[in-house]
Amino acid sequence: MPDRILLTGGTGFFGRRIAETLRERGHTVVTPGRPDFDLMDPSSTRRTLEQVRPDTVVHSAAHYGGLGICVAEPVQIFQRNVIMGVNLLDAASKVGVKKFLTIGSACAYAGSVNGDMKESDFWSGPLHPSVEAYGFTKKVMEVGMRAYNRGTGMIGQMPIVTNLYGEHDVFGEYRSHVAAALIKKFADAVIEKKKQVVCWGTGAPVREFIYSGDAAEGVALLLASGYSEPLNLGTGIGTSIKELSEIVARLTRFDGEIVWDRTKPDGVMRKVLDVSKMKSVLDWTPPTSLEAGLARTIKWYMAHKAEADARA
CATH class of the missing domain: 3.40.50.720 (NAD(P)-binding Rossmann-like Domain)
Incomplete structure (x- = not known):
């Protein structure tokens, strides 16, 4: 009903x-x-x-x-x-x-x-x-x-x-989720022809997206x-921030160096959900792979970059 x-x-x-x-x-x-x-x-x-x-x-x-x-x-x-x-x-x-x-x-x-x-x-x-x-x-x-x-x-x-990540996210570094922040960093680096991107922490923490x-x-x-x-x-799949950065770099066609600023915090070292109960209760598994979802998000972001960057 x-x-x-x-x-x-x-x-x-x-x-x-x-x-x-x-x-x-x-x-x-x-x-x-x-x-x-x-x-x-x-x-x-x-x-x-x-x-x-x-x-x-x-x-x-x-x-x-x-x-x-x-x-x-x-x-x-x-x-x-x-x-x-x-x-x-x-x-x-x-x-x-x-x-x-x-x-x-x-x-x-x-x-x-x-x-x-x-x-x-x-x-x-x-x-x-x-x-x-x-x-x-x-x-x-x-x-x-x-x-x-x-x-x-x-x-x-x-x-x-x-x-979460996807279209219409907030991409500015201050309020953004980690995936959106990385997409903006690497996209900007490609546009500005930078040879280096600096990311927070060590890249070791594992997150789920x-x-x-x-x-x-x-x-x-x-x-x-x-x-x-x-x-x-969630997906129940853990991905290190380093791995995420490398996927985003490839999808945005950044071919420079990724540098890790170890003075910035990592946060919790591992945060991945056990989704066995979700699969049982909902009889469902999220269908979109991380790579496919990031590709969609990056495509949307590049088509709406000025509008997306203006969001506070």
């Missing part, structure tokens, strides 16, 4: 892909934005939900970015994300929303987890200091959804999403499943 869905962050990098995917499945998706819909204002949030009257809320709006912004803006990241999430949960419960899905993050896992991260590890220890402020806001939302479920019956869902279109499909499948525990959403 198609739902009437209110989607926050519906014009953002990931939100627009979620909107497209849900509409393809027959849902009515409403994506209100500022100034009329201000998630930092509880009255504005409540008023908008009363006007839309959704069956389901999908919360993909966030104040976020890569390692740079997580280190530079811990207060803003914590404050804005917690306030937006709590305002939305409360308003949704008061207008009779049946289901609330919030986008989680692998940043919410303990920094000391060894091996691939299972859902049972979600509360196993402190977060890595570099992403603590952002990651803990996802834990706040899980606790909040459980509280509202007990108090009002509203069902909560949370896909724990690994590193999922194409945004695949992740949106996973969100839609989770929504339809009714599964109400946090669920890892």
Whole structure:
């Protein structure tokens, strides 16, 4: 049965892909934005939900970015994300929303987890200091959804999403995810005929990457499943930052030297999700390979470079 869905962050990098995917499945998706819909204002949030009257809320709006912004803006990241999430949960419960899905993050896992991260590890220890402020806001939302479920019956869902990349991402170094930051670095180097690209850290950390279109499909499948525990959403495939850099260099046709700035932080040394439960619950595996997804992203970026670089 198609739902009437209110989607926050519906014009953002990931939100627009979620909107497209849900509409393809027959849902009515409403994506209100500022100034009329201000998630930092509880009255504005409540008023908008009363006007839309959704069956389901999908919360993909966030104040976020890569390692740079997580280190530079811990207060803003914590404050804005917690306030937006709590305002939305409360308003949704008061207008009779049946289901609330919030986008989680692998940043919410303990920094000391060894091996691939299972859902049972979600509360196993402190977060890595570099992403603590952002990651803990996802834990706040899980606790909040459980509280509202007990108090009002509203069902909560949370896909724990690994590193995203794809078209319409933020490519500037300060707010970008690692894949987008590398794409811009290497594309700029080719355009400017540079013989050297400097990358952060040692290149040794291992990360997992999922194409945004695949992740949106996973969100839609989770929504339809009714599964109400946090669920890892990723590929389960680890790639070192060095390997990622080399793939991006090849796809952008950069033939110079890659230099590693070891004064910059690496972050957690390994962050890969165990996706066995995802495959079981959703009967699904993300179809896009890292190379194919990066090739699509780079093609889009080069065709829209001025517009993409202007995004803050």
